[in-house]
Structure formats: C-alpha cells, structure tokens
Amino acid sequence: MAEITISAPDGGSFFAYLAEPKTKPAGAVVVIQEIFGVNHAMRATSDWLAAMGFIAVCPDLFWRIEPRIDITDRSQAEWDKAFSLFNAFDQEKGIADLKATLAAARKLPGCNGRAGTIGFCLGGRLAFMMAARSDSDVNVSYYGVGLEGLLGEIPAIKAPLLMHIASEDKFVPKEAQEKILAGVHGHANIRAHVYQGVDHAFARVEGQHYDARAATIANGRTAKILSRVLG
Numbered sequence: 001m002a003e004i005t006i007s008a009p010d011g012g013s014f015f016a017y018l019a020e021p022k023t024k025p026a027g028a029v030v031v032i033q034e035i036f037g038v039n040h041a042m043r044a045t046s047d048w049l050a051a052m053g054f055i056a057v058c059p060d061l062f063w064r065i066e067p068r069i070d071i072t073d074r075s076q077a078e079w080d081k082a083f084s085l086f087n088a089f090d091q092e093k094g095i096a097d098l099k100a101t102l103a104a105a106r107k108l109p110g111c112n113g114r115a116g117t118i119g120f121c122l123g124g125r126l127a128f129m130m131a132a133r134s135d136s137d138v139n140v141s142y143y144g145v146g147l148e149g150l151l152g153e154i155p156a157i158k159a160p161l162l163m164h165i166a167s168e169d170k171f172v173p174k175e176a177q178e179k180i181l182a183g184v185h186g187h188a189n190i191r192a193h194v195y196q197g198v199d200h201a202f203a204r205v206e207g208q209h210y211d212a213r214a215a216t217i218a219n220g221r222t223a224k225i226l227s228r229v230l231g
Contacts, residue, residue: 006059006104009096014063016101017043019050024110027230030101030136031058032119032126034204035082037069041205042120049118052223054230055111059101061094061126073201073208086122094126099134114230116159118222121145121171121201128163132156138229140222143169143200148176151183154190162225163192164218169200193221 002018017031017038031046033039038060046056062069065088071078098117105115116138119127124144131139132153140162141147147163163184165177172180177194184190195214201207203215 004057004104004108006097006101009100010093012063014060014067014097016057016059016104017046018058018108019043019046019056020110021050021053021055023053024055025112026053026055026110027137027226028055028057028105028108028111028115029226029230030098030105030115030117031056032098032117032123032130033058033061034121034123034201035086036071036073036078037062037085039070039072041072041207044205045118045120048219049226052226054226055105055108057101057105057108059097061097062089064093065089073204089122091126091129095129095133098126098130102130102134102136112231116140116226116230118142118226119144120204124164125150128161129153131159131161135159138162138225140164140225142203142218143172145171147172148179148183151179154183154187157187157189159189160225160229161190162221163190164203164221165192165194166198166200166202166214167194167196168198171200191225193218 049056118140120142124141127141198211198214199209202211
C-alpha cells in the first residue's frame with residue numbers, strides 16, 4: 001500500500017501506514033498498534049479494513065523512542081524489546097498523536113468526514129482512552145490492558161465503544177475483567193463481549209494465540225459497528 005506523514009502537535013512528524021479501499025468516499029479507521037510496532041499484523045489488519053471499504057491509517061506511535069519498530073511475538077528477545085518500548089512509551093503524547101492522526105485521516109482525499117479507531121493490546125487501551133478523550137465517531141478495543149484503571153473516564157464516552165475481552169487473558173486477570181464489565185454495564189454507548197477459553201491477542205494475525213473462531217466472531221462485530229457508524 002502506501003505511507004503518509006503526520007505532523008505531531010508538539011513538533012516533529014511520524015509515518016503512518018495507509019491502506020485505501022477501491023471505492024470512495026469512505027469512512028476512515030485509525031488502527032492503533034500493539035507493543036510490536038507497525039508490523040505485519042497491523043498492516044494486515046489495515047489491509048483487511050481497506051478490503052471492507054474503509055480508509056485505514058496505522059500510525060507509528062513509538063517514533064519518539066525508536067522509529068519504525070516492526071517486530072513479532074515469536075521470540076523472547078522480541079518480547080523483551082516490546083516491553084521495553086511499552087515501558088518507555090508516553091501514553092499522553094500517544095493520545096495527542098492519535099488525535100492528530102484522526103484529524104489527518106478525516107482530511108484524506110476520499111474520506112467522507114467520519115473516522116474511528118480500532119486498537120489491540122496497548123492499542124486497545126488507547127482506543128478506550130480515545131473514546132473518552134477525542135471526537136472519534138466510533139472506537140473498538142481488542143483486549144485492552146489496564147482498563148480497570150480508566151473506568152473513571154466512562155462518563156466522557158459519547159460515541160459507540162465496542163470492547164472485545166479474552167476470558168483467559170494473561171495480562172488482564174479475572175478480577176480486572178470483573179471490574180471492567182461492572183464499570184461499563186448499562187452504559188448506552190458501550191458494548192463489551194467476553195470470548196471464552198481464549199488468551200490475549202486471540203485476533204492477532206498469525207500470532208501465537210490466534211483463535212480463528214473467536215477472531216471471526218469479534219471481527220464480524222467490528223465490521224458491523226464500523227459499517228453502521230462510518231458508512
């Protein structure tokens with residue numbers, strides 16, 4: 001596909017992977033990376049969204065630490081690298097970069113003016129934060145981490161938020177899942193689904209814990225809400 005350059009609000013710029021649909025105008029989706037950077041899984045997800053008729057933009061959120069990170073979940077060395085990046089990552093600046101990406105996506109040629117986010121792992125957390133802190137039209141969070149610490153932001157969520165939770169998520173223990181589900185229960189704009197028997201990253205393309213059944217169900221729900229909101 002292609003790349004675009006986005007200006008950061010505090011100076012500098014970063015690249016974003018761009019996948020475009022065959023037909024426009026179309027809604028845009030900001031794809032929020034995991035801790036492995038804009039890697040094959042994120043590019044494949046962007047291509048999948050484009051094949052469904054959306055403009056997909058996946059920004060490099062680790063650019064301030066180390067630009068163009070592209071690693072996998074296949075070796076301990078890569079995991080160690082990913083966690084070092086996660087620990088060094090400034091989430092507040094990441095949200096600012098995502099807001100800039102959202103604004104840039106809305107201005108892309110052929111965008112119909114509507115734009116949402118979809119995030120995985122760290123990106124799932126950031127998608128939840130974008131739901132509360134941005135003007136995104138729709139947000140989708142796959143196995144977001146640490147969401148139990150963000151429940152105080154729920155009243156600020158006005159646009160639809162779809163959450164996918166893995167019942168056996170080793171990074172989101174049962175106690176945290178219960179707090180999250182209780183926190184979002186009854187909120188008109190939030191839908192949370194728990195996928196039984198699967199681990200964190202069950203929808204990661206070619207990932208170690210990929211589960212075709214759960215991923216297909218979750219992705220179907222994602223496609224439905226994106227189509228409804230973004231057109």
